[in-house]
Amino acid sequence: MNLFLYLRELEGGFDFEKAVCNHGFFMMAPNVWSPKRKSLSRPLMLSNSSLVMVTISHPHIHPFLVIQVHGIDNVRRDDEELIFQQVRRMLRFTSKEGGDVTAFHQLHKAAKESGFGRIFRSPSLFEDMVKSILLCNSTWERTLLMASRLCALQSKLADRTRRSRKRKRDQEPKKETCGNFPSAKEIASLDKDFINEHCKLGYRAKWIIELAKMVERKSLNLEEMEKREMEPAKVIGKLRKLKGFGVFATATVLMCIGYYHLVPSDTETLRLLREMHGMEECSKMTLEKEAQVFYARYSPFQSLAYWFDLIQNYEAKHGKLSELSPRDYNRVGGCSYMNQLKAD
Incomplete structure (x- = not known):
């Protein structure tokens, strides 16, 4: 249908x-x-x-x-x-x-000409938050693998639930073999050893379970955060109290909610500033401050401007992202650069 x-x-x-x-x-x-x-x-x-x-x-x-x-x-x-x-x-x-896109385009002519302005996100803020944790301190290839394993685990959990039902509703839809990203309720019912057995998330498993339990018992109200009625500083304060939400994850989640004033700062940000903008003196120690200063001209849409640059950089190397085969996704990003930084 x-x-x-x-x-x-x-x-x-x-x-x-x-x-x-x-x-x-x-x-x-x-x-x-x-x-x-x-x-x-x-x-x-x-x-x-x-x-x-x-x-x-x-x-x-x-x-x-x-x-x-x-x-x-x-x-x-x-x-x-x-x-x-x-x-x-x-x-x-x-x-x-829509208003944000229009306002951003007034500040960034190239983004307007290319039609860039709406950053893709998940059907739920919880999924965005978990994926933000998966992005931290990991190669892009491993991040993709962890997300796939979580969806495979969700499929197994859903199959188990269906088998335990005594009766099925007549109009229940046919189930697909592909699992969804697990919900807060599903993750909250698990322990870290079980998740790691199936998904190999390492220390992230504990953080994700804690997040899911907070969402389930309403001590973290995601619906309230999504209304964008809270001051950004208050949202940041709530996020930074959570395990796993440092500078990068917090900025990524803010971007998913619709607050664009913080640039997500990680090794990819450092690579981009050095490689695309010639900021060779920028270091891991100065990255967060220098990124904010560099993109300040686009306030309050600093992260949109940064992401526009990052997409331009990726597509210059790999071609249009929309034309890549899924088997080539793990080539996108600066994994080798991150390994080089770790060695420095």
């Missing part, structure tokens, strides 16, 4: 391919981008907490996205709205985000 999500008058314009293929999250499981079809496939959550596989595409010139829902002949109204909600979040279909 196909659903149609109308674009209407999206402020800042909209290019589906560019709205998806602009951040490493789109390469991480359970997202599957098809370079040939220009479509994005992944499982999404339904109102009864079951999963359904969808494929999202934007037919040329048409004023809507097509969301192909696999394995269901009739989608209930509440499930349709939940699917739309998750797709809107991934692609940033909100008036606030």
